[in-house]
Amino acid sequence: MISRLGSISANIVQFCRFLRTRGYTIGTEEEITSLNALHHIDLANPDEFLLAMKATLCKSKKQLNEFDELFFTYWKELKKAVDSKLKEEKTLKKNAASPNEQFKSLSSWLKGNQNNETLETASYSSFESLSRKDFSTVPDDEIDELMKCMKSLSRQLAARVKRRYEKTSNRNLPDLRLTLRKNLRRGGELMDIVYRKPKKNRVKIVILCDVSRSMELYSAFLLQFMYAFQKVYSRVETFAFSTSLVRITSMMKENNFRDVLEILSKESSGWHGGTRIGESLETFSREYAEKLLDRKTIVIILSDGWDTGDIEMLRRNMENIHNRAAKLIWLNPLAGYEAFQPEVSGIKVAMPFIDVFAPAHNAASLRKIFQLGVANLKKS
Amino acid sequence: MITLNDIKRMLQEQGYIADDTVAMSVFLSLQLNKPLLIEGPAGVGKTEIAKVMAKALNTDLIRLQCYEGLDANHALYEWNYQRQLLHLKMVEHNSQPLEEKEKTIFNDSFLMKRPLLQAITHDKKPVLLIDEIDRSDEEFESFLLEVLSDWQITIPETGTIKASFIPQVILTGNRTRELSDALRRRCMYLYIDYPDFNKEWQVVKTRVPEIDAKLAEQITRFMQELRLIKLEKVPGLSETLDWAMALSSLHIDHLDKLIIEQTLGLVIKDWRDSRLVQLSLSELLEKTGVISKVESL
Numbered sequence: 001m002i003s004r005l006g007s008i009s010a011n012i013v014q015f016c017r018f019l020r021t022r023g024y025t026i027g028t029e030e031e032i033t034s035l036n037a038l039h040h041i042d043l044a045n046p047d048e049f050l051l052a053m054k055a056t057l058c059k060s061k062k063q064l065n066e067f068d069e070l071f072f073t074y075w076k077e078l079k080k081a082v083d084s085k086l087k088e089e090k091t092l093k094k095n096a097a098s099p100n101e102q103f104k105s106l107s108s109w110l111k112g113n114q115n116n117e118t119l120e121t122a123s124y125s126s127f128e129s130l131s132r133k134d135f136s137t138v139p140d141d142e143i144d145e146l147m148k149c150m151k152s153l154s155r156q157l158a159a160r161v162k163r164r165y166e167k168t169s170n171r172n173l174p175d176l177r178l179t180l181r182k183n184l185r186r187g188g189e190l191m192d193i194v195y196r197k198p199k200k201n202r203v204k205i206v207i208l209c210d211v212s213r214s215m216e217l218y219s220a221f222l223l224q225f226m227y228a229f230q231k232v233y234s235r236v237e238t239f240a241f242s243t244s245l246v247r248i249t250s251m252m253k254e255n256n257f258r259d260v261l262e263i264l265s266k267e268s269s270g271w272h273g274g275t276r277i278g279e280s281l282e283t284f285s286r287e288y289a290e291k292l293l294d295r296k297t298i299v300i301i302l303s304d305g306w307d308t309g310d311i312e313m314l315r316r317n318m319e320n321i322h323n324r325a326a327k328l329i330w331l332n333p334l335a336g337y338e339a340f341q342p343e344v345s346g347i348k349v350a351m352p353f354i355d356v357f358a359p360a361h362n363a364a365s366l367r368k369i370f371q372l373g374v375a376n377l378k379k380s
Numbered sequence: 381m382i383t384l385n386d387i388k389r390m391l392q393e394q395g396y397i398a399d400d401t402v403a404m405s406v407f408l409s410l411q412l413n414k415p416l417l418i419e420g421p422a423g424v425g426k427t428e429i430a431k432v433m434a435k436a437l438n439t440d441l442i443r444l445q446c447y448e449g450l451d452a453n454h455a456l457y458e459w460n461y462q463r464q465l466l467h468l469k470m471v472e473h474n475s476q477p478l479e480e481k482e483k484t485i486f487n488d489s490f491l492m493k494r495p496l497l498q499a500i501t502h503d504k505k506p507v508l509l510i511d512e513i514d515r516s517d518e519e520f521e522s523f524l525l526e527v528l529s530d531w532q533i534t535i536p537e538t539g540t541i542k543a544s545f546i547p548q549v550i551l552t553g554n555r556t557r558e559l560s561d562a563l564r565r566r567c568m569y570l571y572i573d574y575p576d577f578n579k580e581w582q583v584v585k586t587r588v589p590e591i592d593a594k595l596a597e598q599i600t601r602f603m604q605e606l607r608l609i610k611l612e613k614v615p616g617l618s619e620t621l622d623w624a625m626a627l628s629s630l631h632i633d634h635l636d637k638l639i640i641e642q643t644l645g646l647v648i649k650d651w652r653d654s655r656l657v658q659l660s661l662s663e664l665l666e667k668t669g670v671i672s673k674v675e676s677l
Binding site: 027030047048054287 | 384400401404405407408409411412414419451461462465555556557561564565567568569570571612652
């Protein structure tokens with residue numbers, strides 16, 4: 001009896017190791033928990049065994065979804081033979097997912113989508129010096145570097161606690177000055193105590209990304225940019241637009257790129273179609289602006305400004321957004337080229353309402369913008 | 381000794397339709413005395429589990445609702461300053477020595493216990509529900525980690541209080557923010573998704589027993605189809621129940637377009653969604669079989 005239980009627990013420990021190679025965060029504590037769980041269930045019932053393992057070893061929705069399959073794979077292998085199981089495990093280890101795996105696969109997938117068209121248009125960027133690569137040709141290892149850069153930038157932005165204080169109802173630190181003042185009329189008897197706490201930076205960011213045909217080279221990267229940004233900074237709302245506007249915040253948050261791309265391609269002429277910035281911004285002002293914009297919100301528009309729609313509408317809505325938001329930043333991937341002049345009619349009318357206009361064609365340019373953005377915010 | 385079947389029965393008696401995964405997680409979290417972290421979309425009955433658990437264990441439910449800016453003081457305890465001041469005023473001309481006076485104002489009657497301290501000092505094992513933990517700040521999350529592992533709280537003026545009964549903890553989250561790995565690892569994890577047709581139908585029938593059988597089925601089908609549309613705020617089980625209760629108290633025994641249009645506000649809580657649903661209502665009704673049935677009559 002004892003030896004049998006012993007072999008089960010050894011197998012469970014082995015199973016935990018197997019799960020670890022599949023990206024499960026399982027330490028000794030989880031192993032102990034799962035072994036303890038065995039005391040409370042009916043071991044003769046395989047369903048109960050599976051449920052108990054699932055309940056104790058999974059720590060996220062993704063893991064829950066994958067668990068059944070992994071469980072059956074493992075115990076089936078185990079039944080075959082001990083030797084082959086060890087071999088199996090070695091090959092599995094190679095597949096172990098690194099944290100950026102998803103990111104890379106996304107990038108290759110997105111790039112795969114562009115096939116030969118990329119080759120033709122990419123020649124535009126090859127005019128540029130080799131040291132500054134265009135996003136459209138960023139290799140995977142640079143994406144890692146880019147991720148890192150974005151993380152540090154957004155962390156700066158997210159630095160929430162300021163050194164100034166604000167009033168609060170939380171009983172942290174009494175605000176002596178306000179307290180004395182408030183209680184003066186009681187002859188200095190301190191009845192009401194006023195509290196203060198460090199002020200928090202509650203900057204929100206709204207990103208509107210152009211995914212029309214003229215932006216094709218960049219939109220794959222820019223979607224990644226929005227994804228990475230959302231990963232490290234929680235108060236971000238994301239939209240994609242071409243001829244119409246789609247809110248993609250929740251999909252991005254759940255890592256549903258397939259959903260994002262599917263929705264974008266469903267907009268028949270949308271994904272990589274023509275652009276109507278004016279109308280998209282109109283939709284934004286009408287449906288979302290009131291809810292999302294305030295004096296603590298930065299709006300970032302990622303677009304080349306090639307507009308085929310109503311220019312007056314664009315002007316009106318740029319003005320509206322400019323008036324409501326703390327800052328309006330326009331990032332233009334084309335602006336990185338020396339020959340670039342803001343001649344595009346769309347940008348021309350929008351220019352007066354843009355606080356920061358900057359190129360966004362490689363990582364260096366993005367870094368610059370964010371340093372600028374952070375500095376500006378700190379001032380205001 | 382509680383068995384898995386006892387848990388299933390208890391949940392059922394309280395009107396909670398649980399599948400095996402839910403029952404096992406609740407069972408093991410009770411047996412191993414581990415916190416249970418429940419994630420899932422809004423309105424699928426995450427909070428309900430804690431309530432049912434408290435009822436089933438015949439104990440009290442202490443609830444800590446998290447929000448952005450919640451801090452340790454609001455979750456633990458506060459001194460009742462005004463009362464302390466009044467008390468000092470009253471004993472001002474007393475000949476009592478200063479230390480004595482000080483001692484009297486720092487005792488339990490001036491202490492306002494907040495949920496966490498309440499849970500720790502409770503006289504029997506309570507169920508502590510920490511609701512929407514993902515809304516709180518990261519600072520609070522790490523503070524919570526400390527409490528959840530030590531189960532003791534130090535009040536500088538009076539000393540350290542150790543929990544006499546370790547509370548049964550349930551944490552819920554909507555995935556508005558990724559929770560830290562440290563917190564995840566301290567807990568058992570459960571994800572509750574939108575219910576499938578059978579489960580939702582059962583829940584409607586159990587929770588709204590007076591409902592017409594046909595209406596219950598139609599409502600469930602409609603809700604199942606509704607969740608397939610890309611909505612901003614996908615309605616959960618609680619919306620289904622609200623709707624079922626409303627329709628049944630109106631003595632309606634079947635759905636039709638007009639009724640749905642009039643009562644859609646119970647299910648759809650976002651104006652963009654409501655516009656979208658209204659536009660695709662006929663299609664939805666066809667899919668749920670409401671229109672063809674009506675027409676064939």
